Amino acid sequence: MLENRHSNLFGRLVDLLVIALFSLLPLYWFTRNWMIYPDGNRYLLEGLNLSGGKGYELFGAPAYPLRGPGMAIVIASIIKVVGADLDRVMWGMRLFCLVVPFALYFIVSKVSGRLAGVLAAVMVTFFGLQSVLTMGFTVDSVMMAIYLLSLLSLLWAVDRDSLPLGFLAGLLLGFSIITKETSIVGLPIALLAVLFFGKGLYTLIPYYLGAVIVATPWWVWVYQNTGQIYLVSTGQVAITQFIPELIALGCLSLLAIVIALLLIYRYRTLILQKISSYKTRRIIAWVIAIAWVGVITYMLSSGAVYSYKNLTLAEHIREDIIPFTRLWYLYPVSLLYVLWRLLVRPNPNWDYFSVVLVTWLPAVIVTVFFGFAARQLIAPQVFILGALGCLIADFICSLPRLKIARFTSKLLWALGSVIFLIVLASGVAQALEFVTEHRPEVAAPVYVHTYSQQVAKWIRQNVPNGQTVMLMTDRGGNYYIAEVPFHDALHHDWRMVDPVDLQVSSASSLRNLCERFDCSSVFWIEENTTTRNIACDFRLIGTDMVSKRMQELHSTYLVLMIQNETRNTAIWYRKLLESRKFQEIYSVSPKSSDTSFAGFRVFRIIDSVSFKRQPIYMTSSSLTSLNRCLGDPSVIERFFPQGVEEMK
Numbered sequence: 001m002l003e004n005r006h007s008n009l010f011g012r013l014v015d016l017l018v019i020a021l022f023s024l025l026p027l028y029w030f031t032r033n034w035m036i037y038p039d040g041n042r043y044l045l046e047g048l049n050l051s052g053g054k055g056y057e058l059f060g061a062p063a064y065p066l067r068g069p070g071m072a073i074v075i076a077s078i079i080k081v082v083g084a085d086l087d088r089v090m091w092g093m094r095l096f097c098l099v100v101p102f103a104l105y106f107i108v109s110k111v112s113g114r115l116a117g118v119l120a121a122v123m124v125t126f127f128g129l130q131s132v133l134t135m136g137f138t139v140d141s142v143m144m145a146i147y148l149l150s151l152l153s154l155l156w157a158v159d160r161d162s163l164p165l166g167f168l169a170g171l172l173l174g175f176s177i178i179t180k181e182t183s184i185v186g187l188p189i190a191l192l193a194v195l196f197f198g199k200g201l202y203t204l205i206p207y208y209l210g211a212v213i214v215a216t217p218w219w220v221w222v223y224q225n226t227g228q229i230y231l232v233s234t235g236q237v238a239i240t241q242f243i244p245e246l247i248a249l250g251c252l253s254l255l256a257i258v259i260a261l262l263l264i265y266r267y268r269t270l271i272l273q274k275i276s277s278y279k280t281r282r283i284i285a286w287v288i289a290i291a292w293v294g295v296i297t298y299m300l301s302s303g304a305v306y307s308y309k310n311l312t313l314a315e316h317i318r319e320d321i322i323p324f325t326r327l328w329y330l331y332p333v334s335l336l337y338v339l340w341r342l343l344v345r346p347n348p349n350w351d352y353f354s355v356v357l358v359t360w361l362p363a364v365i366v367t368v369f370f371g372f373a374a375r376q377l378i379a380p381q382v383f384i385l386g387a388l389g390c391l392i393a394d395f396i397c398s399l400p401r402l403k404i405a406r407f408t409s410k411l412l413w414a415l416g417s418v419i420f421l422i423v424l425a426s427g428v429a430q431a432l433e434f435v436t437e438h439r440p441e442v443a444a445p446v447y448v449h450t451y452s453q454q455v456a457k458w459i460r461q462n463v464p465n466g467q468t469v470m471l472m473t474d475r476g477g478n479y480y481i482a483e484v485p486f487h488d489a490l491h492h493d494w495r496m497v498d499p500v501d502l503q504v505s506s507a508s509s510l511r512n513l514c515e516r517f518d519c520s521s522v523f524w525i526e527e528n529t530t531t532r533n534i535a536c537d538f539r540l541i542g543t544d545m546v547s548k549r550m551q552e553l554h555s556t557y558l559v560l561m562i563q564n565e566t567r568n569t570a571i572w573y574r575k576l577l578e579s580r581k582f583q584e585i586y587s588v589s590p591k592s593s594d595t596s597f598a599g600f601r602v603f604r605i606i607d608s609v610s611f612k613r614q615p616i617y618m619t620s621s622s623l624t625s626l627n628r629c630l631g632d633p634s635v636i637e638r639f640f641p642q643g644v645e646e647m648k
Contacts, residue, residue, distance in 0.1 A: 015114055019101055019121045026131040029434040030094055034136040035445035036086075038479035043139065045482040047075025048084055052490045058482070059471065059496040065226045068218045070146070070179025071139050084489040086449075093137040096145060101125045103148035104386055110155060111349040112390040115397065120389030123423075126430050127326035127385060129378045140378040143180040146172055147379065151189065151356060154207065158193045158200030166190075166203030170210025177211070178218045183379070185359045187211070188292050192355050195285035196348040198278060282351060289355045297362040301370075316371050324374040325381065327388070327426055333419065334388040341390075357383035392420055447597045448480050451588045455559060455600045456487035458586050468493040468553045472546070473561035474568040481561045484600070497549050497558065499539035501528065504629040510639040518544040519639050523575040523614045526568070527622040536629035538622070541572060543579040543611040550605055558582065558605065562589070562598040571617050573601055581611040615645035 036044070046063050049072075050056055056069045063069070078092035101121035109117030125131060130141040150172035157165035169190070176183040190207045194200050222228065311319065322328055338357065341350050360380035367376040395416035459469060469492045473481045485494035502513055513519060522542035550558065560576070562569040576582045582603040589599025618626070623646055627633045636644065 011114060015105065015109075015118050016102065018118055019105060019125065022122045022125050023098060023101065025431055025434040026125055027094070029131070029437065030136075032438050033134050034090055034094075035134045036090075036136050036449055036483060037445055038482075039139065040136055041448075041482040041486065042479040043071045043075055043137075044086070044089065044486045046072035047079060047089075048486055048490065051076035051079040051084070054490075059485075059494055061496075062225060065222045065228075066181075067139070068178030068181065068215075070175055070177075071142055073175075074142055074179070084486070086483075086486065090136045093142070097130055097137065097141045099145035100128070100130070100141065100148060100382060103145070103152050104382060106152050107148065107155060107353065108386050108390060111353045112393060113397070116390040116393035118389075119393050120386035123327075123385040123389045124382055126427055129324055129375055129381055132324055132326060132430075133375060135375065138375045138378065139180050140375050143176050143183055144379050144382060146176040146179055147183050147186060148382070150176055150186070154190055154193060154203075155352065157203045157207070158190075158197050161200050161203065163203060163206050166200070167206035167210045169203075170207035170212075171214055172210075173207075174211040174214025177215045182363055182376075185292075185296055185362060186356070188288060189356060189359065192285045192289055193352055195281045195288075196351040196355075198276070198281060198348070278348070282346065285351070285355070289358060293358060293361050296359075297365055300362050300366045311371065313369065313371075317368060320371075321368065321374050321377070325377065326430065327385070327423065330388060330419065330422065331384050334384050334391060337391040337394075338387045353383070353386070357387065388423070392416075392423060395420060445480075447590045447595055448483060451590070451597075451600055452481075452483040453487050454588050455484050455586075455602065458602065459484075459488060459557070459559075460491050462586075463492060463557055465491050466493070467557075468495055468555040470495055470497050470546075470550055470553070470555050470558045471561070472497040472558060472572070474563060474572075480597070481559075484559060493553075495553055495555070497546050499524075499526075499541045500545055502538045502540055504536045504538055504626065507630060507632070507635045507639075510630075510635065513540070514639055517542060517548065520613050520642050521545070521579075521611050522616055522640060522642070523579070524568070524571060524617045525622060525626065526619070527625045536625070538626065543576070543581050546576070547581060547605060547611070556605055558603040560601045560603065562601065563596055570598070575614055575617070576603060578614055579611045580609055581606060613642040615643045616640055617645045617647065619647050 042058065042064070046056060046058055046069070049058070050069070056063045056072055058064065063072070074096065075089065075093070078089055078096070082088035082092055101124045104124055105117040105121040107117075108120040130138065150169050153165050153169035153172060156162065157169050173183070173186060176186075190204055194204060325331075338354050342354055357380065360383065363376060364380050366372060367374070398416075463469060469485075469488075471481050471484065471494055485492070488494070500513070500517070502509060504510070510519070519542070521544035522540055524541045526539050528537040528539050546558070550556070558576075560569065560573055562573055577584060583606055584601055585604050586602035587599060590597065623644060626636065630636065
């Protein structure tokens with residue numbers, strides 16, 4: 001017995017070593033290709049603020065309510081260990097995400113054996129989205145690492161009927177939810193696991209208690225600040241928009257519980273006999289799972305809007321999904337294999353793995369049909385590749401038992417061989433890509449990373465510690481610019497200067513604006529087309545608006561990020577200079593014009609100088625909309641004596 005245990009432990013260590021060795025090539029690729037994208041910069045700054053004791057905030061304001069603090073907590077923990085150095089933090093995040101293949105190994109090896117576990121882990125390591133995307137890290141990968149640890153802990157908890165492990169699994173689920181709320185799709189997994197395995201009933205209480213302890217404080221905070229609870233973040237789905245449906249569902253559930261209790265009391269002997277049957281429990285579990293998937297799909301579909309890019313569905317799949325999902329043509333085969341195992345060779349372990357995969361179906365539907373980024377598929381892809389690993393392991397293990405003389409055996413052998421060879425050839429091609437591919441140096445994130453460091457260094461050398469420095473950029477750059485304060489490492493207080501939002505319904509709207517700011521200083525107005533179903537919504541910027549915001553915070557310095565893909569920031573730069581109220585004292589910009597990033601400009605405000613009036617920059621469409629909303633073109637002339645610089 002002791003010999004077998006030692007042998008099994010040695011085998012496990014060998015398996016883990018193999019997975020670690022296969023992780024080296026993707027890590028080598030990572031060293032040459034990682035880039036920080038806007039969301040990543042935001043998470044980094046939130047984590048830095050959290051590690052420095054400033055709380056969960058961004059630019060002096062409460063952080064993004066649609067995403068919990070889980071990601072910031074992970075980053076803050078890494079910063080506490082390695083410091084606020086971006087390269088070290090990036091490596092810490094990447095190594096943390098290696099939890100995914102190793103946790104998957106333990107889950108799949110229990111489902112289908114050690115060979116399947118190794119192959120599943122290697123498949124995810126080589127072909128997973130995290131390994132082929134140039135994003136240094138994604139919230140989906142971090143969420144998935146925590147979610148898999150929860151699934152593994154739950155599997156052990158139910159198997160051993162362990163209350164502490166059940167509580168740990170619940171805590172991890174709660175932490176996964178506050179990292180990215182989409183993982184709430186796994187909420188019923190514990191109940192389904194108990195039904196599949198027929199044991200571990202008492203682990204449900206500590207499991208759900210652990211999840212509630214972690215997630216509830218965040219939901220309470222969000223509700224207090226926004227009046228909403230965002231349960232499923234893909235598509236920004238708030239629970240309050242489903243109040244009638246939830247009330248109806250609650251009433252039906254209560255009625256179903258009452259009827260179930262009456263039936264249990266009346267037919268308790270028969271029901272106890274039936275529920276002890278694996279077949280009966282399995283049917284109940286899958287009915288619950290399918291109903292849950294239907295509810296989540298409905299919620300996601302109701303909240304999602306196709307707005308990721310102006311592409312058709314076919315174009316979105318061809319351009320945004322397929323290029324990043326390696327072996328996508330084998331996914332249907334993998335899913336058919338899962339179905340075959342469920343129908344022909346059912347067992348509790350395989351039911352557990354399959355139902356976990358099925359619960360991520362809503363995320364797949366929304367990502368594909370509503371135009372979201374491919375990284376949203378990281379979670380379901382892990383389980384699909386895991387199933388593909390099981391298929392290949394099943395094929396390899398069945399070779400000695402196949403009787404090639406039979407036609408069906410020949411067919412299965414040929415199919416298995418083709419799949420195996422495709423995966424092998426793809427693995428070789430992917431390995432070569434890991435060795436040879438290098439990121440384009442003209443990419444905007446590369447430039448932002450380089451010049452953010454330079455700007456932060458200049459600020460540290462020229463601005464006294466503790467002073468407030470203002471940041472200014474347009475949509476699309478709001479999170480890119482967060483890398484500047486990250487490199488500053490909390491030496492200064494960083495705040496944003498945003499355009500003023502104005503709902504124009506009549507001349508009184510402008511009158512109220514002009515009571516707060518000097519309207520003759522306004523130099524830019526744009527219709528806010530991003531606010532859905534809100535007419536007459538505009539954004540404005542003026543010299544007086546910027547200077548008053550800086551005076552409120554006792555700030556002298558302003559950092560402007562300029563973007564090529566929008567004329568707005570370039571216009572702001574020109575207008576700030578021409579106002580004579582702001583003096584440019586430092587600038588950095590890339591030489592290449594093949595990037596959306598055009599550099600940083602640092603200004604010092606000159607309090608002793610009055611601003612110079614400038615015509616308002618406004619596009620023809622914005623001017624037409626503003627006149628329509630006001631109903632009288634002369635109103636603009638009355639409130640904005642500086643005139644309009646209309647652009648076609």
